[in-house]
Structure formats: structure tokens, C-alpha cells
Amino acid sequence: MNIVIYSKESLEIIARPIITTLKEFKENPTRFYPDWDSEKYIWSETEYQNPVLDNGNLREATKEELYKAGKYTLNSNELIENGKIKTVELSEFEYIEDNQIKYKKEEKIEKLKQELYELRIEREKKPFEFEVKGTKYLQGNRTIDQSNITKILFSLVLKFILGLMGKISKGQKLDFAQVMTDLMATEYSNWKFYTEDGTEKYVNVSVQKFIEMSEIMRKHTTASMVAETTLSHSLENKTVEELKTFNAEIEYNKLFESEMKQS
Structure with a gap:
């Protein structure tokens, strides 16, 4: 077996002599290590990485x-x-x-702002429930949906006006109230909606319904932007503890619903 001999002054390892038994080493240390000096050296069965001499005993620092x-x-x-x-x-x-x-307050604020931005984008695109002729469907609110409605409304109104001009050219008298009623009732064929289970449904939609749909889209977009902007600006004035507990999704949804009720 081996023991480890350390310098008491530097605690460096001086030697690792092979011994027969601890008893024999204690009785005659110079037999195993001729330079042994109890004033200079101390021994241990353990080899310490960072030895410390504590009240005459070795231990790890x-x-x-x-x-x-x-x-x-x-x-x-x-x-x-x-x-x-x-x-x-x-x-x-x-x-x-x-x-x-x-x-890292600024980094936390930037992360929360990114979360609020993503919530706004998600909310703006989120389908909303819309009823046509007694049946409820889901309507998307993507940019392409808004653009398509604008194009369809323009096309329907233009077609209707051209029809009116034809009647006027033939000398027909027009009732303004009836004209507006007829315009609002003018339909576009096969507008695509979705149902709750994701099934596509093609429905005839009137000008009146397209206008209502556009208004809902506008409200959703405006409310989502107001919610994001308001909350993002408020982050700068919050304490560290307030930032730690700030839940972007909960706060965003709460303010969004509030804005929708007011719009």
C-alpha cells in the first residue's frame, strides 16, 4: 500500500512510499522513507488535491x-x-x-415586446365568428382576406352603378332608398367560409354583409394594434418585480377585449 508524505511548510507532496502496514510505518517511518522528519513532514493515506493543515490534521481545502x-x-x-x-x-x-x-431589464423588456408583437399578429389573423342567413361560419382576418373583400366590394358597387346608369339612360326614375336597399342586397357568389371542424363552405354574401365583415376586421386590427402599443410602452415604467410577473398573453387578451367593447 501507499501513503502520501507532505511538507508541513508548503503542503507539497514530497513522496509516495510503499509500506507494508500502517502500524509498521508508524513504528519505524525511516524504514520506508529514510528522510523522514516529523518536524518537517506529515503523512496521510489520502492524496489531497488542495491540502490544508488544520490543527495538526490534513484535510481538503x-x-x-x-x-x-x-x-x-x-x-x-x-x-x-x-x-x-x-x-x-x-x-x-x-x-x-x-x-x-x-x-437584465432591457433584455426582458425586449423579449416581452416580441411576445406582444407575436400576440398581435396571431390575434389579427385569428378567425372570427360571422353569421350569414342564420348560419354561423368562421372568417379569417388575414391581409389577403381584407384585400379580397375590398376588391369584391369595388367590383359589386361598380357593376351596380353601371346598371343604374343604364336605367337612367332609359329614362327610368329611381327611388334613392330603394337603390340603397338593392345595393346592399347585391350578392357575391361562393365566398369561402370555414366551419368549426375546418370544412370549407361556399356562400353567397351581400354587400351589406361584406361591409359588416370589413368593420369587424377593422375593429380587430385596430384593437390588436392598440393593445400591443399600449402594453409595449408601459413596460418601460415597470419595476423589475413587475416585469418578472408580467404575463404578456393575459395582459394582451385583457386589453384587447376591453378595446373591442369600446370600439
Whole structure:
């Protein structure tokens, strides 16, 4: 078996002599290590990486002792508290600097702003329920949906006006109220809706219904933009604790619904 001999002064390893038994070594250490001097050396069965002589006994140095000696670097989640190295659980955006827990406030704000932006985009595109002739369908609110409705309305109105001009050229008298009623009742064939189960349904939709649909789209888009902008600006004035507990989805949906009720 081996033992390890250390210098009492430097605590460096001097030798690793092979011995028969600990008893025989204790009785006659020079038999196994001729230079043995109990004033200079100390022995142990254990080889320590960072030995410390504590009240005549060898032991491994603590992290605190290594830190003081410049042999240990604190981990990103460690700090010194009452002379002891303490491991702390850091939340997202927390970090330790100058032995204090700090918070990356600007990075948190930017992340929340990105979440609010994504919520706005998702909300603007989210289908809404729309009723035509007693049946409820789902209507998307994508840019292409808004663009198609605008084109269809323009086409229907133009076609209707051309028809009126033909009647006027023939000398027919027109009743304005009836003209407006007829215009609003003018239909576009096979507008595509969806049902709850994702099935496509093609329905004839009147000018009146297209206008109502456009107004809902406008309200959704406006409310979603107001919600995002208002909440994004409010983040700058929030404390760190308020930012930690800020739930973008809950706050966004709450403000969106409020804006929809007011519009």
C-alpha cells in the first residue's frame, strides 16, 4: 500500500512510499522513507488535491479557502454570503455581478415586446365568428382576406352603378332608398367560409354583409394594434418585480377585449 508524505511548510507532496502496514510505518517511518522528519513532514493515506493543515490534521481545502487563495472561480450562480459560498437559483435574465444579483431589464423588456408583437399578429389573423342567413361560419382576418373583400366590394358597387346608369339612360326614375336597399342586397357568389371542424363552405354574401365583415376586421386590427402599443410602452415604467410577473398573453387578451367593447 501507499501513503502520501507532505511538507508541513508548503503542503507539497514530497513522496509516495510503499509500506507494508500502517502500524509498521508508524513504528519505524525511516524504514520506508529514510528522510523522514516529523518536524518537517506529515503523512496521510489520502492524496489531497488542495491540502490544508488544520490543527495538526490534513484535510481538503474548502471552496471558500480556495476562493480566498485565488484558486477557485465562482460559478455564474454563486456568491459570497457571510463568508460562505452560496449557490442561488437565478431566474431568467438574472445574473450575479459584484456579488449582487442583478437583472437584465432591457433584455426582458425586449423579449416581452416580441411576445406582444407575436400576440398581435396571431390575434389579427385569428378567425372570427360571422353569421350569414342564420348560419354561423368562421372568417379569417388575414391581409389577403381584407384585400379580397375590398376588391369584391369595388367590383359589386361598380357593376351596380353601371346598371343604374343604364336605367337612367332609359329614362327610368329611381327611388334613392330603394337603390340603397338593392345595393346592399347585391350578392357575391361562393365566398369561402370555414366551419368549426375546418370544412370549407361556399356562400353567397351581400354587400351589406361584406361591409359588416370589413368593420369587424377593422375593429380587430385596430384593437390588436392598440393593445400591443399600449402594453409595449408601459413596460418601460415597470419595476423589475413587475416585469418578472408580467404575463404578456393575459395582459394582451385583457386589453384587447376591453378595446373591442369600446370600439
